[in-house]
């Protein structure tokens with residue numbers, strides 16, 4: 592019997608991303624009936640499009656004939672047609688037609704993987720099944736998303752860095768007053784502090800002890816069986832116009848081990864006329880500022896070596912970073928154990 596290095600498998604799973612999760616992969620407006628959209632999710636190439644009923648479909652981006660990317664093809668009556676020799680595949684990954692060859696045996700065969708998809712709050716989510724959870728659980732979204740009084744904008748970006756660093760960065764409120772010290776909104780507050788971590792109903796909150804409401808002072812993570820997100824708040828100076836604080840909701844998607852797609856909703860609780868003026872102000876002025884801040888995060892994370900965590904020396908402020916890693920490791924352990932169990936049953 593071969594000994595399986597379970598610890599290495601768990602570490603690998605954490606690095607690739609947890610399975611059994613919904614991940615946002617694109618903005619809703621990017622998925623069209625007219626042309627397919629190719630992207631990557633946890634190392635797999637996938638293609639998305641809208642079928643005749645406007646429903647989003649997602650399958651492997653791999654033509655069953657010879658492997659051409661289906662995303663180079665076209666949408667034909669709700670199915671996708673390969674650009675190379677015209678094979679038509681439907682949203683379940685079944686070959687519908689091989690136009691170049693009459694009565695081809697490929698027709699009717701389920702040839703590529705298909706994924707469950709859903710749309711929520713202007714984003715498209717794809718479910719990556721796990722051995723212990725082949726069917727998708729409910730996608731739980733932040734409560735502001737279904738609350739009319741909140742208004743926001745979704746912004747996405749691709750970072751050449753492992754997704755774990757994006758999560759670590761979000762679980763680390765202390766970087767705000769250093770990395771973003773020059774920014775319009777994040778320049779305030781003290782540069783020295785302690786951190787505290789509290790359990791919440793569905794996750795945890797990491798917070799600076801010495802200040803709240805000054806700057807980017809805390810982050811909360813909510814963890815559900817099928818997804819995980821975080822939110823934080825940035826208090827605005829008067830000059831930023833009407834409305835309450837600015838809330839950022841973040842989802843992080845592992846595209847592959849070295850690439851992450853981040854999804855940030857920038858939300859504000861504003862109603863009536865103030866809502867319109869905030870939307871205008873955001874587009875006219877604030878959006879650019881926020882891109883600049885996000886760029887600072889991107890450049891920093893991309894500059895860190897992939898294995899930085901093997902040499903790092905954490906200190907008290909990294910409570911949130913440690914907690915997020917512990918959560919990922921626990922979940923990965925559960926998945927790996929379920930997989931090993933299934934494999935050993937299959938081998939008997």
Ligand code: FES
Pocket residue numbers: 654655656657658659673674675676677678
């Ligand atoms: S590779 Fe797609 S039809 Fe040949």
Ligand SMILES: [Fe+2]
Pocket residue numbers: 760766767770771884888
């Ligand atoms: Fe940041």
